[in-house]
Amino acid sequence: MFASAKATILHADLDAFFASVEQRDDRRLRGRPVIVGGGVVLAASYEAKAYGVKTAMSGARARRLCPDAIVVAPRMSAYSEASKAVYRVFEDTAPFVEGLSIDEAFLDVRGMRRIAGSPRDIAVRLRTEVRRRVGLPITVGIATTKFLAKVASAVAKPNGLLLVPPGTELAFLHPLPVERLWGVGPVTASKLRDRGITTVGQVADLSEELLATMIGRAAGRHLHALAHNRDPRRVTRGVRRRSMGTQRALGFRRPNRTFAELEETLIALVDRIARRLRAAGRLCRTITLRFRFADSSRATRSQTLPAKTADTRTILATARGLLTAAMPMIERDGITLLGITLGNLENEFAGQLELQLNPQRALDSVLDAVRDRYGSDSITRAVLLGRDPGLSIPLLPD
DNA sequence: TCTGGGGTCCTAGGACCC
DNA sequence: TCTGGGGTCCTAGGACCC
Numbered sequence: 001m002f003a004s005a006k007a008t009i010l011h012a013d014l015d016a017f018f019a020s021v022e023q024r025d026d027r028r029l030r031g032r033p034v035i036v037g038g039g040v041v042l043a044a045s046y047e048a049k050a051y052g053v054k055t056a057m058s059g060a061r062a063r064r065l066c067p068d069a070i071v072v073a074p075r076m077s078a079y080s081e082a083s084k085a086v087y088r089v090f091e092d093t094a095p096f097v098e099g100l101s102i103d104e105a106f107l108d109v110r111g112m113r114r115i116a117g118s119p120r121d122i123a124v125r126l127r128t129e130v131r132r133r134v135g136l137p138i139t140v141g142i143a144t145t146k147f148l149a150k151v152a153s154a155v156a157k158p159n160g161l162l163l164v165p166p167g168t169e170l171a172f173l174h175p176l177p178v179e180r181l182w183g184v185g186p187v188t189a190s191k192l193r194d195r196g197i198t199t200v201g202q203v204a205d206l207s208e209e210l211l212a213t214m215i216g217r218a219a220g221r222h223l224h225a226l227a228h229n230r231d232p233r234r235v236t237r238g239v240r241r242r243s244m245g246t247q248r249a250l251g252f253r254r255p256n257r258t259f260a261e262l263e264e265t266l267i268a269l270v271d272r273i274a275r276r277l278r279a280a281g282r283l284c285r286t287i288t289l290r291f292r293f294a295d296s297s298r299a300t301r302s303q304t305l306p307a308k309t310a311d312t313r314t315i316l317a318t319a320r321g322l323l324t325a326a327m328p329m330i331e332r333d334g335i336t337l338l339g340i341t342l343g344n345l346e347n348e349f350a351g352q353l354e355l356q357l358n359p360q361r362a363l364d365s366v367l368d369a370v371r372d373r374y375g376s377d378s379i380t381r382a383v384l385l386g387r388d389p390g391l392s393i394p395l396l397p398d
Numbered sequence: 399t400c401t402g403g404g405g406t407c408c409t410a411g412g413a414c415c416c
Numbered sequence: 417t418c419t420g421g422g423g424t425c426c427t428a429g430g431a432c433c434c
Contacts, residue, residue, distance in 0.1 A: 017434095040401045055434085058399050074402095101405085101434045183407090185432045218408055219431085247403060286426085296400065304426060339403085 005166050008110040008119050009235060010094070011141045011149035012126060014086065015158040017103035018043035021082050022072050024135045033069040035062055042074055046158050085134045093126045096235045104153075106146055108235035120163050127161060144169065145231035151180055169229045174201030181226050188215055188223075203227040240345075244280070246273045247290060247339025255294040255334030259327055262338060263320065269340045270319055274312040277342055283308035284342035287315055289322045294334035301326050308346050315342070 014020065018036040023029045023045060033048035035041055041062045044053040051066035063069065083102045090097045094107035109122050116122050123140040130138045141152025142163040149164075151173065156162035164172050178184050178192050178200060191214055197203060203211070204227035212220030225231065246269050250257065266289075277284060288302035301322045309315065319340055 037402075042402070056401075058401065061399055064399095103434075183432065187431060216409075242406070245404070249402065252400075288427095292401090298429080300428060302427060337401090341405090 005144045006110065006119075007142050007144050007163055007166055008108060008112075009143060009146055009149045010107040010109060010119065010123055010126070011143075011146070011153045012090065012105055012107060012123075012130075013139050013141075013150075013153045013157070014103040014130075015137045015139055016043055016045050016049070017082075017136075018074060018079055019045035019048070020136050021075075021079055025078065029070060029072070033066050035059070035066070035069045035071045036074050038071060038073065044069075082134060082136065086130055086136065086138070089126065089129045089133055093122060093129070096237060098235045098237060098239065106149065106235045120161070123161055123163075145229055146233050146235065147182055147226050147231040148173065148229055150182065151176070154180065170204070173227070173229060174199065174204060176200045178203055181223055183219060183222055183226075188219065191215055200227050241280070241282075242345060243341050243343040244273065244276060244282075244345070245288075245290075245339060245341030246276075247337060249292075249337050250335060252294065252336050255336055257330070257335055259324070262323060262330070262335070265338050266319055266323055266340070267316065269338065270316045271312060273340055273342060274310065274315050277345075278310045281348050282345045283310050283348050284315070285309070285344035285346070286342070287318045287322065288341040288343060289319060289326065290337070290339035290341065291326065291330065291335055292337035293330075294336055296336075297333070299326075299329065302343075304344065308344070310348065 019034045022034055022036060023032075029045075031047065032045070033051060033053070034045040035048055035053060036043040038059050040059060041053060041055055041057045043055060044062070048062070048066050048069050051069070053062045053066050053069065059071070063071070079102060086103075087097070087099065087105070090105050090107055094109050094112070096106075096108035098106040098108075100106065107126075109116070109119050112122065113119075117125075119142050123142055127138055127140060130136055137159040139153045139157045139160045140162075141149045141154070141156055142161075143149040143152050144164075144166055148169055152162045152164050153160075155176075177198060179189050181200060181203070184192070192198070192203070195214065197206070203223055206224070208220055208224040211224050214220065215223070248265055248269060250265070285308045286302055286304045288300050291299045291301075293299070303318055303322055305314070305318065
């Protein structure tokens with residue numbers, strides 16, 4: 001690491017987000033174990049987590065672990081509203097905000113010391129403001145890299161604040177279990193555990209080549225870098241979506257569906273996703289159907305069109321063809337979930353904006369201005385051209 | 399005890415082209 | 417006719433994240 005590296009990256013993560021919103025809106029739930037979602041646990045309050053209840057656990061198992069838990073149905077629109085309100089606080093706090101999901105984001109506060117105080121000062125204020133303006137608890141991790149800031153917030157949860165001082169990163173990181181590394185799930189963790197590797201420090205002691213033979217080339221390179229806190233990614237605004245999809249669980253009770261029944265579901269899915277596609281001003285070229293079967297195995301069938309489209313009928317015709325071809329498999333194995341994903345997304349161009357600018361310093365502000373005006377998805381390409389820099393920006397329709 | 403809906407990225411084989 | 421190398425695109429599956 002560079003000696004001059006400063007811990008200016010904040011990772012802000014709402015605590016037990018859905019459950020916290022429920023406790024905020026219903027005072028009877030405060031201080032009580034709360035589970036959001038019936039079939040599976042979408043979120044559990046920290047009172048419920050104390051009993052071992054975890055996200056994605058089956059509802060039946062969660063109720064056995066914590067019989068006193070109050071189970072509430074999810075209210076997605078309330079969470080969406082709360083998320084927007086929190087993001088407004090983020091935007092008021094830092095110039096660079098990169099959303100990761102409905103309940104977490106990176107903020108870069110470099111260069112703000114003179115006007116806003118130290119990163120820790122800013123984080124303290126951020127937590128206070130989220131509590132005051134939205135009424136929710138939030139944890140913030142601060143470090144020199146995105147990855148480490150995320151680790152710091154995970155360690156500091158719930159309702160915490162943790163700064164990893166520059167120079168102490170590896171001492172902080174190496175005792176942690178490998179599962180803390182971004183990209184290590186159950187499968188990778190078990191591969192490593194089989195070789196006696198349980199801590200981040202042990203991963204750091206391995207060569208990248210050896211790691212690659214255990215878990216694959218890309219994953220090996222990725223983990224090797226993270227174990228040494230090498231993560232050069234900057235906090236960037238407006239990450240472009242690469243695919244969008246929707247799905248519907250059909251339940252396990254009646255896995256034998258006729259083509260007509262599935263077609264009905266498919267039409268509803270296609271209608272919904274095609275509307276979302278057009279609302280985003282995007283076009284797709286690849287249509288993928290996803291299936292889950294009675295034995296919980298999965299399959300996908302996809303087709304790439306010769307031309308990009310956002311037309312419902314075109315998407316439906318393609319999806320129907322894929323479904324027809326998959327029927328023998330579906331009839332054999334029994335279907336419990338049907339989904340559709342649109343991939344190879346491209347922008348729908350409405351024109352071209354040409355700008356002349358003074359390259360390095362102006363680039364960020366120009367990109368920001370364009371995003372503000374046309375939305376975060378509007379820029380597909382920004383090119384600096386030699387000695388006479390210009391910017392070529394396809395625009396969305398107004 | 400089989401579980402939701404939304405995503406990202408990687409791998410590997412085959413087709414096809416030069 | 418056989419063998420070789422390199423590259424892109426498509427399809428399918430899988431791991432992982434929130």
